[in-house]
Amino acid sequence: MCVYMVELFAIVLALEWAEDMPENEILICCDSVSAPSSIKSGEAKHHQELIYDIMFIKSRLSSKGKNVTFVRNESADRLAKEALKKETVEVTIPLSKSEGKSLVQTVIRQQWQQYWDDTMKGRQLHSIKNKVGTFRSRGTKCKEQVKMTRLKLGRSNLNSTLFITGKHLTGLCEHCNETETVEHILTSCRRFTQERQEMMRQFQKSGQIHRNSKSILQQGDHVEGRNNILNLLRSTGLERRL
Numbered sequence: 001m002c003v004y005m006v007e008l009f010a011i012v013l014a015l016e017w018a019e020d021m022p023e024n025e026i027l028i029c030c031d032s033v034s035a036p037s038s039i040k041s042g043e044a045k046h047h048q049e050l051i052y053d054i055m056f057i058k059s060r061l062s063s064k065g066k067n068v069t070f071v072r073n074e075s076a077d078r079l080a081k082e083a084l085k086k087e088t089v090e091v092t093i094p095l096s097k098s099e100g101k102s103l104v105q106t107v108i109r110q111q112w113q114q115y116w117d118d119t120m121k122g123r124q125l126h127s128i129k130n131k132v133g134t135f136r137s138r139g140t141k142c143k144e145q146v147k148m149t150r151l152k153l154g155r156s157n158l159n160s161t162l163f164i165t166g167k168h169l170t171g172l173c174e175h176c177n178e179t180e181t182v183e184h185i186l187t188s189c190r191r192f193t194q195e196r197q198e199m200m201r202q203f204q205k206s207g208q209i210h211r212n213s214k215s216i217l218q219q220g221d222h223v224e225g226r227n228n229i230l231n232l233l234r235s236t237g238l239e240r241r242l
Contacts, residue, residue, distance in 0.1 A: 008050040015057040029073035036070035124154040157241040183213040199232040
């Protein structure tokens with residue numbers, strides 16, 4: 001619960017109390033300027049319903065000839081700080097829609113993360129992106145996103161995948177006699193040594209040194225890193241095999 005919300009709710013209680021008082025001039029002391037500013041503008045980032053309640057009660061008071069003024073006061077600030085020391089809660093304030101939504105999103109993300117950590121599926125991708133909902137590539141062409149996703153999943157038309165689907169006899173690289181995987185083409189294939197060295201030089205210009213495919217592919221979420229990887233695919237002709 002934020003201090004801003006508590007202050008707004010306290011103002012609602014003060015206005016309701018003022019309705020039963022005989023005085024026509026009502027001075028409400030606040031411990032900050034945030035709440036009075038929101039009341040003056042009629043808008044709030046959170047708990048807009050409390051602003052509406054305050055404006056409605058003020059309207060009722062105005063119709064009775066009562067004038068309400070808000071000021072920041074050191075005594076109110078001191079009392080607010082003393083209230084923080086209380087061990088018991090005297091007033092229960094319902095959650096706003098935005099707070100409720102935030103709590104639901106937090107629980108969903110926790111459950112999603114737990115499933116992503118425990119499931120046996122997608123372990124190749126998990127080794128690259130082990131946190132859910134942390135980053136999304138933006139400003140990327142759809143075809144480029146597809147290529148990067150296939151690299152991260154380890155699913156492509158490279159020989160290792162073709163072997164699994166029965167479309168290649170051995171799954172081996174024709175130049176190195178090793179299993180032709182994403183890891184192989186990004187880190188060790190002798191056929192693409194020159195192109196791979198150029199990619200590494202581009203990474204080094206940004207102060208990055210990568211020694212395995214995991215760290216290389218993690219840079220695919222960033223524009224510069226993604227371009228370095230895609231340039232390797234274009235220069236080697238591997239782009240057509242993804």
